[in-house]
Amino acid sequence: MGLSGFLQNIHRGGGASADFTLAGKPADGSLDQRRLVDEPFDQRFRFVSGTINYDLGPASLTSISSYQTIRNSYRQDGSALYVPTLASFGLPFEAVAVDQRRTTKKFTQEVRLASSGAKILDWMIGGFYTHEKSGNAQVIVPYEEEGVVSPISLADVSIPSTYKEIAAFGNLTLHVTDRIDLSGGLRWAENRQKFEQIGRGLLIGSTPQVRSRDDVVTYLANARYKFRPNTTAYVRFATGYRPGGPNYVVNDPVTGTPLAPALFASDSLDSYEAGFKAETTDRTLGIDISGYHIDWKDIQVTSAAGGVSVIANAGGAKITGGELTMTARPSPQFTVVGAFAYQHARLSQDSLELGALRGDRLPNAPRYTATLNAD
Numbered sequence: 001m002g003l004s005g006f007l008q009n010i011h012r013g014g015g016a017s018a019d020f021t022l023a024g025k026p027a028d029g030s031l032d033q034r035r036l037v038d039e040p041f042d043q044r045f046r047f048v049s050g051t052i053n054y055d056l057g058p059a060s061l062t063s064i065s066s067y068q069t070i071r072n073s074y075r076q077d078g079s080a081l082y083v084p085t086l087a088s089f090g091l092p093f094e095a096v097a098v099d100q101r102r103t104t105k106k107f108t109q110e111v112r113l114a115s116s117g118a119k120i121l122d123w124m125i126g127g128f129y130t131h132e133k134s135g136n137a138q139v140i141v142p143y144e145e146e147g148v149v150s151p152i153s154l155a156d157v158s159i160p161s162t163y164k165e166i167a168a169f170g171n172l173t174l175h176v177t178d179r180i181d182l183s184g185g186l187r188w189a190e191n192r193q194k195f196e197q198i199g200r201g202l203l204i205g206s207t208p209q210v211r212s213r214d215d216v217v218t219y220l221a222n223a224r225y226k227f228r229p230n231t232t233a234y235v236r237f238a239t240g241y242r243p244g245g246p247n248y249v250v251n252d253p254v255t256g257t258p259l260a261p262a263l264f265a266s267d268s269l270d271s272y273e274a275g276f277k278a279e280t281t282d283r284t285l286g287i288d289i290s291g292y293h294i295d296w297k298d299i300q301v302t303s304a305a306g307g308v309s310v311i312a313n314a315g316g317a318k319i320t321g322g323e324l325t326m327t328a329r330p331s332p333q334f335t336v337v338g339a340f341a342y343q344h345a346r347l348s349q350d351s352l353e354l355g356a357l358r359g360d361r362l363p364n365a366p367r368y369t370a371t372l373n374a375d
Contacts, residue, residue: 010043036095041074122173132163157199165191190215195246210246230279259305286327294319314353
């Protein structure tokens with residue numbers, strides 16, 4: 001039985017982003033920002049989790065319960081978008097800020113029953129439940145000359161939502177020989193969501209409550225070969241999934257027509273991986289090398305509709321990469337680890353949502369990474 005908790009408070013005076021032109025060149029210096037309003041950020045995170053294990057002899061029962069809360073409050077400078085856009089409609093402002101407040105309360109419960117000490121076949125079955133309640137409030141604040149807040153209401157929106165998921169899963173591992181293991185897993189999940197938009201102002205309005213429901217089956221398969229106790233090769237195939245759901249609906253300020261769909265779709269992926277792990281008998285040297293390929297469909301991305309953040313689906317992508325980790329332990333008191341990775345992440349089709357073409361690199365996906373740790 002165990003109980004753990006974690007809390008974290010974050011405060012910063014601005015965002016870690018710089019301004020670049022559409023051609024990919026720094027607008028000023030490579031680390032410079034152009035901001036007309038401050039961009040403070042505050043976050044409060046609280047988490048508590050309890051685990052109970054019970055030995056049933058041939059099997060063990062595990063229950064994991066957790067509860068967490070997240071509260072974010074931050075401001076973004078929306079002047080670059082809103083000032084010229086609103087000026088074209090006869091609304092001249094000096095600056096425009098976007099104030100956002102987001103909260104989430106989340107409870108999860110998982111129960112697993114797993115075999116103990118099996119020589120030929122290991123098995124595990126389980127169930128999972130989560131209930132999330134979230135709030136998202138956004139206010140667009142226009143400023144007139146000398147920093148005076150304008151009385152014109154551009155957008156003031158509150159978006160309460162709930163997310164519930166129930167899932168069942170199971171894994172089997174067959175020890176074919178002392179050296180060969182075959183395993184597979186299956187997971188079924190169903191989620192239900194509710195979403196309501198309560199808004200007022202020139203740029204946004206209210207929409208009736210929207211509900212969505214989705215269910216999916218994901219699976220994996222592994223094969224492992226042990227050359228010796230500390231040397232193993234493996235291959236793996238797995239599928240992944242993220243649910244879709246209701247979206248923010250922003251209206252065109254002139255025509256009043258929606259600029260974003262009421263729902264965004266789920267995204268999914270197929271992952272292929274092969275690897276090799278080895279250590280010397282005395283564990284002074286170790287190596288872990290792997291290669292992978294991922295086919296990603298209907299990528300969920302953060303986009304903008306009328307200056308308000310929405311979720312959009314941006315087509316497909318392919319990611320090919322490799323990772324290498326080397327470990328040295330020259331003495332029991334000293335360990336050095338070097339990790340290196342390469343990934344080629346690119347779009348497999350044109351994406352209007354990302355403003356990109358097939359073959360373009362995915363945003364925020366580094367080509368090379370390297371770390372070196374000494375302990």
